[in-house]
Amino acid sequence: xxxxxxxxxxxxxxxxxxxxxxxxxxxxxxxxxxxxxxxxxxxxxxxxxxxxxxxxxxxxxxxxxxxxxxxxxxxxxxxxxxxxxxxxxxxxxxxxxxxxxxxxxxxxxxxxxxxxxxxxxxxxxxxxxxxxxxxxxxxxxxxxxxxxxxxxxxxxxxxxxxxxxxxxxxxxxxxxxxxxxxxxxxxxxxxxxxxxxxxxxxxxxxxxxxxxxx
Ligand SMILES: C[S@@+](CC[C@H](N)C(=O)[O-])C[C@H]1O[C@@H](n2cnc3c(N)ncnc32)[C@H](O)[C@@H]1O
Ligand SMILES: Nc1nc2[nH]cc(C(=O)O)c2c(=O)[nH]1
Ligand code: SF4
Ligand SMILES: [Mg+2]
Numbered sequence: 001x002x003x004x005x006x007x008x009x010x011x012x013x014x015x016x017x018x019x020x021x022x023x024x025x026x027x028x029x030x031x032x033x034x035x036x037x038x039x040x041x042x043x044x045x046x047x048x049x050x051x052x053x054x055x056x057x058x059x060x061x062x063x064x065x066x067x068x069x070x071x072x073x074x075x076x077x078x079x080x081x082x083x084x085x086x087x088x089x090x091x092x093x094x095x096x097x098x099x100x101x102x103x104x105x106x107x108x109x110x111x112x113x114x115x116x117x118x119x120x121x122x123x124x125x126x127x128x129x130x131x132x133x134x135x136x137x138x139x140x141x142x143x144x145x146x147x148x149x150x151x152x153x154x155x156x157x158x159x160x161x162x163x164x165x166x167x168x169x170x171x172x173x174x175x176x177x178x179x180x181x182x183x184x185x186x187x188x189x190x191x192x193x194x195x196x197x198x199x200x201x202x203x204x205x206x207x208x209x210x211x212x213x214x
Contacts, residue, residue, distance in 0.1 A: 001062060001063070001064060001065075002027070002062070002063045002066075002069050002098050002103070003027065003028040003029065003055050003062055004025060004026065004027055004055060004059075004060050004061055004062070004063065004069070005027065005028045005051070005052045005056075005057045005060050005092070005093060006024075006026045006057025006058050006060045007024060007025050007026065007057075007058070007059040007060065007072065008023075008024050008058055008076065009021070009022070009023050009076045009077065009078065010022060010024060010208060010213050010214045011207075011208060011211070011213065012087075012089060012115075013206050013207045013208030013209065013211075013213075014132075014150065014172075014174060014204050014207070014208075015132055015150050015170070015172055015204050016147070016148050016169075016170045016172070017115070017130065018204070018205075018207050019207070021079075021084065021087065022087045022088065022089045022115070023073050023074075023076045023077055023086070023087065023089070023112075024088075024089050024091060024214070025069075025073055025088060025089070025090050025091070025095075026052060026057070026060075026091050026092055026093060027052070027090065027091070027093045027095050027097065027098045027099070028052055028053065028054060028055055028060075028092070028093055029052065029092065029093045029094065029098075030045070030048075030052055030092055030093045030094040030119075031094050031097060031119075031122065032044040032045035032094065032119055032121070032136055032139065033045050033046070033048055034053075035051065035052055035053035035093075044136060044137055044138070044139055045119065045136040045137060046137070047152065047155075047176055047177075047178050049177050049178060050092075050093075052092050052093035059072070059076065065102075066100070066102035066103040066105070067106055069103060069106070070103065070106035070107050070109070070110055074086070074107070074112070077112075082111070085111070085113050086110070086111050086112045086113070087112065087113050087115065088107050088112045088113070088114055088115065089115045089117060090114070090115070090116045090117070091116075091117040094118065094119055094121075094122065095116055095117065095118060096116070096118050096122035096123070096124060096125075097122065099125060100125050101125045101126055101127055104125060104126070104127040104128065105127065113129045113130065114127065114128055114129045114130070115128070115129060115130035115132065116128050116130070116131055116132065117132045117134065118131070118132070118133055118143065119133075119134055119135070119136045119139065120133040120134065120135050120139075120141045120142060120143040121136075121139050121140070121141065121142055121143075122142055122143075123142055123143070124143065130147050130148075131143070131146035131147050131148075132147065132148045132150050133146050133148070133149050133150070133168070134150045134151065134174075135149070135151055135158050135163060136152075136155075136158065137157040137158055138157040138158070141166075144166045144167060145167035145168065146167075146168055146169075147168065147169050147170065148168055148169065148170040148171075148172060149163055149166060149168040149170070149171050150172040150173075150174055150204055151163060151171075151172065151173055151174065152173075152174050152175075152176050153173040153174065153175060153176060153187065153190065153191045154176065154187060154190050154191070155176070160173060160194065160198065160201060164198075164200060164201075170202065171200050171201045171202065172201065172202050172203070172204035173191045173194060173195060173201050173203060173204065174191070174204040174205070175187040175188045175190075175191040177206065
């Protein structure tokens, strides 16, 4: 059984593949925050910009098996002529609480390339084509290699220096969109300054928010 908050067709807004047409599957639930505002201050991840509680979003629901969810997701891809490779991004919530080999296989069978956005604290099933790891606070990483490391910045407990030596093809800093209580400086300015001073890191803007899309 898979619990999906919402599923939608949009453009990848972030990271190295920003701008690419994608089916998003947002799983319900996360291991670093309950999703309830009253728990935020005490959570391991405190700055989340996403509602991942329940299965009541657009095209959300509970799916009995991998085939059922794959059929549901594949139907959101518009281009049936096979010109562009269909692309699905599993996110959440924390997708690695639910994503398994059966679902990856079922998406591959439908011609999809499979991407994952994860907080990096849980192991991966086999078969992921694009792995984006986004470390959170003081949590320790189970995943230290992948395609892109995309760090929300600034985080007092997660400075970029902690991750600069890991085995990723791309290193991104993404300005924190909701300033934690008590901060008066600008995450954007701080992130730009860091990238200028440390060229290993590239700026990732959440371009879907600029474009006004999901
Ligand atoms: C909502 S998370 C879901 C996937 C996974 N749980 C994770 O944290 O990577 C999707 C992406 O949004 C980023 N994100 C979450 N809250 C943000 C915020 N306030 N500002 C900027 N990026 C944020 C995360 O770091 C992650 O890269
Ligand atoms: N357009 C768009 N791109 C995204 N990239 C990662 C997202 C996420 O919430 O995981 C996201 C999202 O929510 N929307
Ligand atoms: S780990 Fe991801 S989904 Fe979970 S609370 Fe943090 S940003 Fe949100
Ligand atoms: Mg998002």
